[in-house]
Each structure stands twice: as structure tokens, then as C-alpha cells.
Amino acid sequence: MTTGSRREVLGMGAGLAAAGVAAGFSARAFAAPRKIGYAVVGLGYYATRQILPNFANCEQSRLVALVSGTPSKLEQYGAQYGIPRTHRYNYAEFDRIRDNPDIDAVYVVLPNSLHAEYTIRAAQAGKHVLCEKPMATSVAECQAMIAACRKAGKKLMIGYRSRFEPYNRLAIELARGGHVGPTRLVTAEHGFPIQPDQWRLDKALSGGGSMMDIGIYSLNAARYLTGEEPVEVSAVESTDRADPRFRTVEDRVSFVLRFPSGVQANCISSYSSSHNAYRVHGTQGWIAMEPATPYTGQAMTIRKDGVTAPRTLPPPARNQFAGQLDHLAECVLTGGAPIVAGEEGLADMRIIEAIYRSAAERRIVELKA
Numbered sequence: 001m002t003t004g005s006r007r008e009v010l011g012m013g014a015g016l017a018a019a020g021v022a023a024g025f026s027a028r029a030f031a032a033p034r035k036i037g038y039a040v041v042g043l044g045y046y047a048t049r050q051i052l053p054n055f056a057n058c059e060q061s062r063l064v065a066l067v068s069g070t071p072s073k074l075e076q077y078g079a080q081y082g083i084p085r086t087h088r089y090n091y092a093e094f095d096r097i098r099d100n101p102d103i104d105a106v107y108v109v110l111p112n113s114l115h116a117e118y119t120i121r122a123a124q125a126g127k128h129v130l131c132e133k134p135m136a137t138s139v140a141e142c143q144a145m146i147a148a149c150r151k152a153g154k155k156l157m158i159g160y161r162s163r164f165e166p167y168n169r170l171a172i173e174l175a176r177g178g179h180v181g182p183t184r185l186v187t188a189e190h191g192f193p194i195q196p197d198q199w200r201l202d203k204a205l206s207g208g209g210s211m212m213d214i215g216i217y218s219l220n221a222a223r224y225l226t227g228e229e230p231v232e233v234s235a236v237e238s239t240d241r242a243d244p245r246f247r248t249v250e251d252r253v254s255f256v257l258r259f260p261s262g263v264q265a266n267c268i269s270s271y272s273s274s275h276n277a278y279r280v281h282g283t284q285g286w287i288a289m290e291p292a293t294p295y296t297g298q299a300m301t302i303r304k305d306g307v308t309a310p311r312t313l314p315p316p317a318r319n320q321f322a323g324q325l326d327h328l329a330e331c332v333l334t335g336g337a338p339i340v341a342g343e344e345g346l347a348d349m350r351i352i353e354a355i356y357r358s359a360a361e362r363r364i365v366e367l368k369a
């Protein structure tokens with residue numbers, strides 16, 4: 001999720017079925033006549049520019065309800081997407097979603113500090129949850145979200161869209177499969193010069209600066225490319241406190257992760273410089289993605305056996321946004337577990353807290369399993 005309205009924030013057939021079973025899906029997913037209905041909570045830039053339009057590209061998901069603190073947004077997007085007034089909610093009446101059987105799942109696209117509250121309330125209302133990253137602003141909040149969804153018997157998935165993007169999926173396959181030999185080093189850099197007057201620059205809403213926003217892409221990439229969990233982290237923060245953008249949050253964080261196999265990841269998170277890339281260095285070459293995790297336009301280059309060449313994939317049937325929406329829908333229909341469940345968000349938050357601690361205390365912080 002990117003910049004949203006501050007007023008909104010504060011206002012708060014049998015053969016096909018058989019093939020599906022053989023592929024690991026239940027017959028129910030193919031026989032079900034309806035799609036999983038989503039309520040989108042929060043109508044900021046990311047929700048309105050990326051999420052809402054991509055329901056049209058989904059196979060098993062549909063938009064059925066909207067939640068916003070801004071009446072004009074409910075009117076505008078409700079009319080645009082054919083959402084009846086009975087399915088448009090403000091934050092004060094959010095809990096009434098429990099009485100709407102058309103809503104199967106809720107997509108929380110709110111400022112970070114509100115993720116835990118609305119995930120827990122959605123679970124208590126009997127709805128599955130897709131929550132934007134970062135999952136929350138603390139480990140304790142992540143644990144509470146997981147517990148609430150588990151108690152309600154509902155699925156919890158975190159919006160790591162890159163896990164549904166073809167080039168990133170291929171990079172994972174190649175890196176973990178030793179395509180350029182065993183991985184020895186990962187570099188991951190993400191950043192952009194942030195504009196002032198955004199909720200992301202208010203720690204009370206964001207929970208932190210670049211590390212809680214763009215830096216999570218570097219962190220998560222290091223984890224999914226290696227398939228390992230780091231055992232220690234060291235970090236250095238660099239922030240110009242004279243810059244009015246950074247009165248309460250950090251700008252740049254450089255951090256190093258060490259993994260059990262001996263792989264090291266050198267990572268950058270920045271709100272004052274432009275980066276969107278990662279590279280997996282193996283004993284026989286490297287796999288590079290630049291840009292790595294944008295909304296569109298990913299590009300892969302591989303160097304192996306002394307030859308450097310691009311790797312191009314055909315256009316996917318579903319883009320990463322539709323892919324993640326449908327993944328939760330498929331899990332609901334089949335009883336499967338999301339590949340980016342709440343525990344994935346919790347794992348990132350544990351490391352983020354350790355990164356902040358390492359930078360503040362100027363020391364290496366060990367990470368417990």
C-alpha cells in the first residue's frame with residue numbers, strides 16, 4: 001500500500017475436476033459456481049490503482065464490498081465497480097461485515113499501525129484475511145493476528161505479491177536449485193526518494209521508516225531466494241535528522257544477514273536513493289533481477305559458464321496482483337495453506353525488530369529459531 005488519504009486513515013465438469021484433484025486441488029474448487037468474495041478495507045492509492053482493477057483478471061475472486069472512512073471514495077468506487085450501497089461500509093460500522101454472507105475474505109490495505117486491529121476484527125467477524133505487508137508494527141501484534149485467525153478457524157495471508165510474479169518465482173527455483181552453483185552471496189537493494197507529507201513518514205502510523213516499507217522487499221527476497229532463515233544480523237542506520245521528512249522515522253538502513261549454510265545477504269533499504277534489484281551469486285555465476293519487484297517490468301539476467309544473457313518469460317495468464325488474490329481464494333476453497341501465511345509476516349517482523357536493535361546498539365544480534 002502506498003499513500004492514502006490521511007482523512008481516511010483517521011476517519012476510520014467431472015474430467016476437469018479429476019484433473020484438478022490430480023494436481024493437488026480439491027474437486028470443490030472446480031465445481032464451485034461462485035467466486036470468493038472480497039471486501040477491500042482502505043481505498044488509498046495502492047488499493048484503487050492496483051488491487052481493485054485486478055479483480056477483473058482473477059479466476060476465483062471477486063470484489064463484493066468496500067470499506068473506507070471517506071464517503072466520496074465509497075461513492076466513486078462503489079459506482080465504478082458496481083458495489084451496492086448495502087455493501088459499502090465506513091470504519092465505524094466495519095463489524096457489520098459479519099452479517100454479509102457475500103463477504104468471504106477481507107483485504108486489509110490500511111496504514112501499518114491499523115493492520116492488527118482490522119485483521120483481528122475481520123477474523124472475529126468470521127472472515128478470512130489478506131493483509132498488506134508489513135504484517136504489523138511489532139512481533140506481538142503479528143502473534144495476536146495469527147492467534148485471532150486460528151481461533152476463528154480462518155486463513156491469514158500476507159500480501160507478498162512478488163511471490164506470485166513469474167520472474168521472482170523462477171529466480172527462487174533457479175537459486176534454490178543450484179542453477180549457478182551453490183549460493184554464496186545475495187545482494188538486495190530497494191529504495192526510492194520519498195515525497196514529504198505522507199503517512200509513511202509518521203511513525204505512529206507506519207511503525208518505522210524505509211525498513212518498514214521498501215526495505216521489506218530486500219529482506220524478504222534474501223529469505224525466499226535462499227530458502228533459509230538467518231541466524232544473525234548486523235545493521236547500520238544513516239538518517240539526516242535535519243531533513244523534515246525524517247523527524248520520526250529512519251531513512252537508510254544497510255544490513256547484513258548470515259544464514260546457517262554460510263550464505264551472506266548484503267541488503268539496502270532507503271528513502272533517499274533509488275534501488276530495485278537483487279543478485280544471487282553462486283560458485284558458477286549469478287542470477288540478477290533489475291528491476292526485481294516493481295508492479296510491472298521485471299527483468300532477469302543470468303551469467304553462467306562465462307556467458308551473460310537475459311532470460312525472458314512469456315506474459316503470465318494472471319499478474320502478481322490477481323495471482324495473490326486467487327491464491328487465498330484457492331486456499332479457502334481447497335483447505336490449503338497460503339505460501340505466505342501469517343507466519344511469513346511474523347518471520348520478517350522478528351528480523352526487522354532485530355535490525356532496528358542492531359543499528360541502535362551497534363552490534364551483531366543473534367536470531368533464535
